[in-house]
Amino acid sequence: MASNSASDLGSQSEGITPSQTVGPFFKYGLTPGGQYDWNDAFTNNLITPDVSGERIRIEGKVFDGDGVAIPDCMLEVWQADAQGRFADPQDKRALPNATFKGFGRCGTDQNGAYSFGTIKPGVVPDPDGEPQAPHILLAVFGRGMLRHLYTRIYFADEAGNSADPVLALVPADRRATLIASGKGDGVYTLDIRLQGAGETVFFDV
């Protein structure tokens, strides 16, 4: 029987455990996608049969500082449902009425491309109760990245962007790096640039 005593707790708790890169070989463990003898805990399809809201697809590529597409990144997304509620009991408002979980994971392919199938999230309040424009949180992991980076995906066709308190923190000439554009067919495009010209805005959270 494994020891489970209180004296074991906190023995290393004088600070957090540091981050290390996912490295080049995470695919068979985290995003096997049928190519390895292991199952996916999460996929890039967030849609559940009973979810309400506008079905959308977000796609793009991830680039390094030389403008070269990165074939070994992993992206994770976290978002509210169409009513702006999170599938987490820590969200104290009315519980979601669907099996929608709001979490997805996607490895980039050999062309550096990713995609997520989901629904357009609703409006989520900021700490002052002011509305945030619909957005999705995005974490980027990869070989060469000692810690994952946090950014956000906004949508070009949302009027609320102009009053969004987080976009307002971003210099105007860099905001476009956070805003996915669409042609009105439910498909949005947003490329992620880790470094250099058009570098994506990442947040210190």
Add this chain to the structure above:
Amino acid sequence: MTFVYPVKSNDAHPAPLSPDYKSSVKRAPQKPLIPMRHTLSELTGPVYGHETVRSGDADLTTQHKAEPLGERIIVHGHVLDEDGRGVPNTLLEIWQANACGRYIHVRDQHPAPLDPNFTGAGRAQSDASGYYRFVTIKPGAYPWGNHHNAWRPAHIHFSVFGHSFVTRLVTQMYFPGDPLFPFDPIFNAVPDEKARFRMVSSFDLENTQPEWALCYRFNIVLRGHNATPMENK
């Protein structure tokens, strides 16, 4: 209980650019990260269903017809927050090389044998006290192309979630006393020595199982303090 996540805790992490780790040079942002207040989006995180972790997923030695080669080990510990409380019901995913230092990944070309009885992936959910336990094979060290005669210290990759999207952690667990520590730019990208050694497991004789397997303890500390500490003194 509600949690707060001071960004100061992130000082334990490596800087994005760590030039000795060559892959970081073109993949680290050059502009500073933009500070922002945490909103409900950052403070919440995914909850897992029973389908996420299947029975047997935490034992990497029983996923195939026969047992893998190598030294069988137990790796266990607690997922904790910064106040030392266990983080319950959180997902841990691990992946690792086999006993010869070879990953099953198609791009790993290290000329060491694959083991048909070892995939090297596992999953577990912490219990109500934050405790988790894996059974696996001790991974081997392996060479990589970062610099002349570069070898990674033996390690197991860990992916952990915690209470919110900002507690998300991907790290590597190392083994005590590894002679490769001073030469590894990934390990040494963590600036503070104490923080670096929080990634090193400790040998656990008490929970080593006689005639069966050595045991290593690896506690994982995620961000998060109680937002409303009790004033009872």
